[in-house]
Amino acid sequence: MKPVERKRKMPGLADDDYYFSPQGFVVFTAAYHQKRGYCCKNGCLHCPYGFKKEK
Structure with a gap:
């Protein structure tokens, strides 16, 4: 029997x-x-606020 994921x-x-x-x-x-309503400025992958973290 296959385990259920x-x-x-x-x-x-x-x-x-x-x-x-x-x-x-x-x-x-x-x-x-x-x-959440604000940008945390951590460079999140799906940031809807357009923040891009500089490398």
Whole structure:
């Protein structure tokens, strides 16, 4: 019997607020950032505010 894959849940977050990368990291979506209402200036992958972190 094949094991059933279940999505890990993050308490307090909606399913459309995040996903897990193949490496197991939590990645916040643009929907989450817009709900939060401001840019944290960390260069997030899905930043809806257009912030690009300089290398």
